[in-house]
Amino acid sequence: MIVLGIETSCDETAAAVVEAGPKILSSVVASQDDVHGRFGGVVPELASRRHLEAVLPVVRRALDGAGLGLDAIEGVAVTHGPGLVGSLLVGCSVAKAIAWARRLPLVGVNHLEGHIYAAFLEGPAPSFPFLALVVSGGHTALYLARAPREYQCIGQTRDDAAGEAFDKVAKLLGLGYPGGPVIERIARAGDARAIVFPSAQMSDGAPDFSFSGLKTAVALHVRRHGPLEPARVADVAASFQDRVVKMLVRKTVKAAQALSIGRVVLTGGVAANAALRAALAAECAARGWELFVPPRALCTDNAAMIAAAGHDRLCAGERAPLTLNAVPDLALA
Numbered sequence: 001m002i003v004l005g006i007e008t009s010c011d012e013t014a015a016a017v018v019e020a021g022p023k024i025l026s027s028v029v030a031s032q033d034d035v036h037g038r039f040g041g042v043v044p045e046l047a048s049r050r051h052l053e054a055v056l057p058v059v060r061r062a063l064d065g066a067g068l069g070l071d072a073i074e075g076v077a078v079t080h081g082p083g084l085v086g087s088l089l090v091g092c093s094v095a096k097a098i099a100w101a102r103r104l105p106l107v108g109v110n111h112l113e114g115h116i117y118a119a120f121l122e123g124p125a126p127s128f129p130f131l132a133l134v135v136s137g138g139h140t141a142l143y144l145a146r147a148p149r150e151y152q153c154i155g156q157t158r159d160d161a162a163g164e165a166f167d168k169v170a171k172l173l174g175l176g177y178p179g180g181p182v183i184e185r186i187a188r189a190g191d192a193r194a195i196v197f198p199s200a201q202m203s204d205g206a207p208d209f210s211f212s213g214l215k216t217a218v219a220l221h222v223r224r225h226g227p228l229e230p231a232r233v234a235d236v237a238a239s240f241q242d243r244v245v246k247m248l249v250r251k252t253v254k255a256a257q258a259l260s261i262g263r264v265v266l267t268g269g270v271a272a273n274a275a276l277r278a279a280l281a282a283e284c285a286a287r288g289w290e291l292f293v294p295p296r297a298l299c300t301d302n303a304a305m306i307a308a309a310g311h312d313r314l315c316a317g318e319r320a321p322l323t324l325n326a327v328p329d330l331a332l333a
């Protein structure tokens with residue numbers, strides 16, 4: 001089946017064509033960093049307006065990139081949640097219009113399931129069951145994927161998502177948006193042991209995450225010692241990143257041990273972070289576990305992952321009605 005995927009849940013307008021495998025025939029991502037950068041975060045109303053302008057040219061480019069016309073498309077998959085409602089509505093409307101006009105089967109995809117399916121797009125695919133750490137700008141959660149399309153949430157953040165913490169800390173340090181890539185770059189010149197930031201412990205021992213205390217600690221540090229010279233900014237960036245990485249890795253390893261699962265998937269925008277990829281790889285290698293991490297460009301938001309998840313659901317016979325709607329708080333499990 002050749003599936004057109006559409007993703008507009010946050011601030012990337014994306015479309016992709018994927019065939020069985022899943023194999024990517026084309027993948028186009030139009031970033032909105034130029035729209036939101038000066039605000040230090042995504043402005044929902046501006047995001048939906050930009051999606052509206054960008055979505056049809058992006059779909060056209062995806063079809064052209066695959067060398068296919070709409071007549072070759074056999075199914076349409078679209079992110080219908082979680083995300084910003086206005087943004088989701090743009091993708092859902094376009095997907096429904098194409099499906100209706102072409103009499104094509106339609107399926108709604110959970111954005112977080114899409115991130116997990118990014119691990120199936122290149123290189124060896126993970127077999128089931130596996131533990132997935134989905135770590136993005138809006139979510140930070142551990143899912144047990146028992147079988148295709150069957151998930152159990154093992155733990156999640158109780159406040160900020162890890163990516164959100166990167167973005168907020170970058171804003172505090174005056175580094176711009178999105179924060180993850182710039183903190184990663186600046187941190188390379190810093191000393192990760194320069195500042196000991198606190199690490200959240202769940203008093204009830206739950207495999208949940210928390211990043212707001214760390215963010216506050218960085219804010220207090222900046223207030224107390226600012227304005228910081230560039231070398232100190234690098235130290236803060238490196239010390240903060242090190243803390244986030246250690247929290248994510250520790251909880252993931254603990255959860256995998258508790259579940260007796262030696263197969264881990266790392267995905268979502270923050271999974272593009274080289275320090276996180278290396279730290280989790282080292283822990284998994286030391287235990288003889290298998291680790292699956294998509295290439296960086298497939299960790300951040302894209303539509304190939306949505307098309308891949310949609311392909312699986314369409315092949316399993318799932319169909320969405322034309323009443324398919326945006327669900328901003330859609331849960332995966």
Ligand code: KG4
Pocket residue numbers: 010135136137138139162163164166167178179180181184268269270271272273274299300301
């Ligand atoms: O998955 P994603 O593209 O969008 C959401 O679903 O939220 O994730 C975006 C998040 C942003 O918070 C961004 O700062 C973060 O991922 N991010 C990174 C890196 N690249 C993107 N965080 C740390 N290191 C990176 N290299």
Ligand code: ZN
Pocket residue numbers: 111115136137268269300301
């Ligand atoms: Zn995402």
